[in-house]
Amino acid sequence: MIDSATRPDSVQRVSATATVSTTAAEASSAARYNARYNRLGMSIARLTSFFVTAILVSIVGYLAVRGLPRFSPGFFIDSPINLGREGGIFPILVSTALLALVSLVIAVPLGIATAVYLTEYTREGHLTLVIRFGAECLAGIPSIIFGLFGFMLFVVSLGMGWSIMSGGLTLACMVLPTIFRTSEEAIKAVPDGLRRLGYSLGATKSQVITRIILPQAKNGILTGIILALGRVIGETACVIFTTGISMEMPKSLFDSARSMSVHFYLLAREGTSIEMAYTTAFALVLLILLVNSGANLLMQSAGRR
Amino acid sequence: MPVDEFSAKTVGALSAREERIRRLLLVMALSSVSILALIILFVFREGLPMIWKTGVSAFLLGTRWAPTKGAFGIFPMIIGTLEVTLGALLIGVPLSLLVAVHLSEFAKPLTRAVMKPMIELLAAIPSVVFGFIGVTVIVPFVREWFGGTGFSVLSASIILGVMILPTIISITFEALRAVPASYREGALALGATPWQTAIRVTLPAARSGIVTAVILGMGRAMGETMAVIMVAGNAVVIPTSPLHPCRTLTSNVALEMAYASGDHQKALFATGVVLFVMIFLLNLLAGLLVKRR
Numbered sequence: 001m002i003d004s005a006t007r008p009d010s011v012q013r014v015s016a017t018a019t020v021s022t023t024a025a026e027a028s029s030a031a032r033y034n035a036r037y038n039r040l041g042m043s044i045a046r047l048t049s050f051f052v053t054a055i056l057v058s059i060v061g062y063l064a065v066r067g068l069p070r071f072s073p074g075f076f077i078d079s080p081i082n083l084g085r086e087g088g089i090f091p092i093l094v095s096t097a098l099l100a101l102v103s104l105v106i107a108v109p110l111g112i113a114t115a116v117y118l119t120e121y122t123r124e125g126h127l128t129l130v131i132r133f134g135a136e137c138l139a140g141i142p143s144i145i146f147g148l149f150g151f152m153l154f155v156v157s158l159g160m161g162w163s164i165m166s167g168g169l170t171l172a173c174m175v176l177p178t179i180f181r182t183s184e185e186a187i188k189a190v191p192d193g194l195r196r197l198g199y200s201l202g203a204t205k206s207q208v209i210t211r212i213i214l215p216q217a218k219n220g221i222l223t224g225i226i227l228a229l230g231r232v233i234g235e236t237a238c239v240i241f242t243t244g245i246s247m248e249m250p251k252s253l254f255d256s257a258r259s260m261s262v263h264f265y266l267l268a269r270e271g272t273s274i275e276m277a278y279t280t281a282f283a284l285v286l287l288i289l290l291v292n293s294g295a296n297l298l299m300q301s302a303g304r305r
Numbered sequence: 306m307p308v309d310e311f312s313a314k315t316v317g318a319l320s321a322r323e324e325r326i327r328r329l330l331l332v333m334a335l336s337s338v339s340i341l342a343l344i345i346l347f348v349f350r351e352g353l354p355m356i357w358k359t360g361v362s363a364f365l366l367g368t369r370w371a372p373t374k375g376a377f378g379i380f381p382m383i384i385g386t387l388e389v390t391l392g393a394l395l396i397g398v399p400l401s402l403l404v405a406v407h408l409s410e411f412a413k414p415l416t417r418a419v420m421k422p423m424i425e426l427l428a429a430i431p432s433v434v435f436g437f438i439g440v441t442v443i444v445p446f447v448r449e450w451f452g453g454t455g456f457s458v459l460s461a462s463i464i465l466g467v468m469i470l471p472t473i474i475s476i477t478f479e480a481l482r483a484v485p486a487s488y489r490e491g492a493l494a495l496g497a498t499p500w501q502t503a504i505r506v507t508l509p510a511a512r513s514g515i516v517t518a519v520i521l522g523m524g525r526a527m528g529e530t531m532a533v534i535m536v537a538g539n540a541v542v543i544p545t546s547p548l549h550p551c552r553t554l555t556s557n558v559a560l561e562m563a564y565a566s567g568d569h570q571k572a573l574f575a576t577g578v579v580l581f582v583m584i585f586l587l588n589l590l591a592g593l594l595v596k597r598r
Contacts, residue, residue, distance in 0.1 A: 038498035045407035052404050052470055053420050056427045059438055113333035121327055133592075134338030140521075140588045141581070142528025144555045145348060148577045151562070152347040173340045180337065206326050234431030237530040237559055265433045265531060268440070281434050292429040296422050 060285060067282030070275055075283070080247055084263065085273040089280060091249040095164065095257030098250060099243060100232045102168025103175060108225055110172075111179030116209055119187045139177035146174045147238035155242055162244030162256040170242045171235060175228035182227065186220020187213055219298050226295035230288050236261040260284050348581060352574035364575065370541045372561065372569040379576055381543045385458070385551035386527060386583075388544055389537065392462025393469055393526040398519055400466070401473035402508070408474070409481035410489075410503045421478070428471035436535030439464040444536055453548035456538030461551070464532050469522035476521065480514020481507055513594060520591040524584055530555040554580040 078088030114131065122128055150170030160166045190213050198208035214221070236259075244256035245266060258266075264284055267277040356364050359377045367378020404424070408417050443463050448455030484507050492502040508515070538550025539560060552560075558573045558580075565573055 034498050034501065038500040041500035041504065042407075042411050045403045045411060048400055048403040049407040049412070049416075049420060052400060052427075052474075053423050055467060055470075056423050056430075059430060059434070062438070062442070063434070110333050110336045113330050114337060117327075117330040117334035121330060131334055131338055134341045136592070137341050137585065137588060138337050138344075140524050140528075140584055141344065142530065142555060142584060144528070144530045144558050145344065145577050145581055147562070148351075148558065148574055149344045149347050152351060152574075153343060157347075173344075176337055176340065204320065205323050230429050234429070234433075236431065236433045237555075240559075241562055261431050261433050264437070268433070268437045269535065277437065281437055285430060285434055288429050288431065289426060292426055293422075296425070 060289070063278060063282040063285055066275075066278035067280075070279040071282065075279060079249070080263075083272055084247065084267055084276055086276075089260065089263060089283070091247060092258050092260055092263045095243075095250055096233060096259045098164050098253065099167050099171065099239070099257070099259055100229055102164060102253065103171035103232050104225060104229065106169065106172035107176045107179055107228060111176050111224070112183050112214075112221060114176075114180045115183035115187050116213075119184060120205070120209060120213070135177045135180050138173070139181075141174075143174060143235055143238045146170055147241040149173075150238055150242040160254060162242065162246075163254045164243060164250055164257050165253045167239050167243030167257075167259070168253075170238050171232050174235070174238065175231055178228045178231065179221075179224045182224025183217070183221045186217035186224070189220065190216045219301055223295045223298045226291055226298065230291045230295070233259070233291065234261055234284070234288055235259075236265050240265070260287075345581075348574055348577050351571055352576075352578035355568065355571040355575040356578065358568075359572075359575075365579070368543065370557075372565065372572055375568065377568075377572045377575070379554065379557065379579065381541050382552050382554045382557050382576065383579070384543050385537070386553040386555070386580075388458050388547075388551060389461045389465060389533065389553055390523055390526045392458060392547065393465035394519065394523060396462055396466030397469045397473060397522060397526075401470050401477060401518070401522070402515070404470070405474050405477035405481060406503050406508065409478050410507060411499065424471050424474055427467075428475075432468065432529055432532040433535075435464050435468055436532035439532060439536035447548070451548055454538065454550065456536060456550050457548045458537065458544050458551050459547040461533050461537040461553075462547070464536055465526045465529055468529065468532060469525050472525055473518045473522040476518035477511070477515050480511035480518070483514065484510045516594050517591055520587060520594070524587050524591075527587070528555060528580070528584060530559050534559055554583075 075088045076093060077090050079090055080092070081087035114135070118128055118131060147170070150166060150173070154160045154166035154169050155162055194212050194216060195208055198212045203211070239259050240262050243259060243262070245258050245262060246256040247258050247263075248255070250257045260280065261284060264277060264280040267273055267280060355377070359367070364377055364379060365383065366380050367376070368380050369376040369378045370381065408421060412420065439460055443460045444455035446455075447453070447457060447460050447463075451459065488506050488510055489502050492506040493499070497505070533553050534556045537553065537556060539552045539556055540550040541552050542549065544551040554576050557576050561569070562573055
């Protein structure tokens with residue numbers, strides 16, 4: 001972590017400032033100056049932190065104030081009327097849930113399997129380097145490129161059309177690195193003694209993995225899944241090209257549908273109904289904050305153990 | 306890892322069933338690499354021929370984008386992307402560093418325990434919502450205080466600057482925490498104030514982590530689509546002032562994908578190729594910088 005060259009250099013610089021003055025009077029004035037400078041710097045850092053935290057609070061607060069007037073049970077259980085100007089978002093909620101389900105059903109096993117293979121079956125080498133590099137690149141690719149890819153592969157080449165299936169598969173590719181990384185961290189954190197214990201009792205490798213390692217790493221893995229869920233719900237760019245924008249209740253996974261964030265985007269951008277946009281935005285943010293707070297709590301309980 | 310001495314190699318040969326499980330897991334583990342390969346294959350197969358057809362320099366440096374008339378120059382979009390990304394970094398990096406230093410060096414444990422998760426939640430807010438806040442709050446603000454229409458490079462930079470805060474803060478925070486306490490103790494013992502210690506000793510010592518943080522934030526800003534589309538104005542011009550509208554590579558794809566066909570659609574994939582290469586180079590740079598430390 002630490003650049004060994006950095007240390008002497010920076011320490012020297014500090015000592016230079018600290019011993020700049022020689023006479024007692026100069027030393028005390030320098031100390032006063034330093035103290036004032038110190039207070040100023042620390043206050044600026046503190047104010048900035050409060051400011052940044054306030055951004056989150058004010059975004060949620062702003063959406064709550066503008067969105068709450070229309071926030072009612074009906075909003076969640078009614079179908080949209082008149083392109084979403086009135087009514088609710090029920091079919092859109094169902095589509096969002098299906099989209100999340102499809103993507104997680106595919107991404108979760110793949111992500112966990114990758115993590116298990118890398119931690120339990122191999123030494124660090126060329127293969128792990130390639131797999132890690134792949135996952136890292138995948139994590140850095142912008143969602144719009146996933147959109148282009150999903151459109152070309154699933155919608156056009158495989159003939160699935162704009163559908164929940166195409167969208168779910170595309171999103172699965174997108175969240176795979178998230179699940180892989182958190183699972184790997186969680187599996188690495190399982191104490192080695194437990195593995196040895198398992199083997200010493202004569203358990204096979206797969207038994208050790210399914211009976212000891214995965215149950216131990218459960219909270220960490222769940223955290224990753226929940227974070228991925230939050231990303232799936234909030235994603236817009238790649239969903240719009242792969243799932244389409246139909247507002248109807250989907251009859252099968254091969255129907256076009258509209259996710260919550262896409263619905264919100266269309267309401268806001270096309271100015272269909274600014275009130276409904278605020279309400280949908282508030283519902284969306286609330287949902288995602290709930291999901292992610294759940295992940296945070298899990299992470300903390302995983303850390304404590 | 307000590308695990309190895311008790312894994313496959315020493316526990317003895319795997320039974321046939323165990324060996325099948327191992328192979329299955331290997332195949333699944335290769336999924337991310339395969340997906341990456343598929344993405345490159347499908348996006349490049351559509352986009353690259355279009356770049357050759359237009360000519361590499363005509364495509365990258367051409368300033369005219371009139372897809373219906375066969376003019377495909379994405380230079381304004383490349384400049385737009387770079388300007389917006391730079392603006393986001395100018396706004397986001399100083400704020401992030403101050404917050405990370407405060408949380409890691411000065412904050413009371415309780416403050417840290419409250420603020421850190423809240424800042425991390427900021428990362429969870431969907432980009433469309435940021436875009437919407439941009440349209441309803443930031444764009445009118447820029448219009449009133451700085452003039453112009455408000456749909457501008459500046460508005461996009463502000464929104465992106467806020468969006469990359471959690472990424473940069475979290476990674477910088479981790480890097481600062483990893484600096485050994487002895488560095489701080491040494492500086493304090495020499496008479497440096499806590500602020501001097503943080504700025505001149507701890508921050509420089511965490512340098513490589515901070516560089517990684519900034520590069521990751523940069524990648525996020527460059528690849529962001531929905532928020533930028535809503536606030537940047539999207540005109541295909543080379544913006545010469547922060548108050549001018551601009552169009553980024555990502556917005557170019559997202560705006561026109563819905564109705565594009567034929568060469569036009571291929572040109573949008575080609576835009577995606579350029580974006581992919583830019584992000585890939587950035588990640589490579591990050592990888593190299595991390596390895597060096």
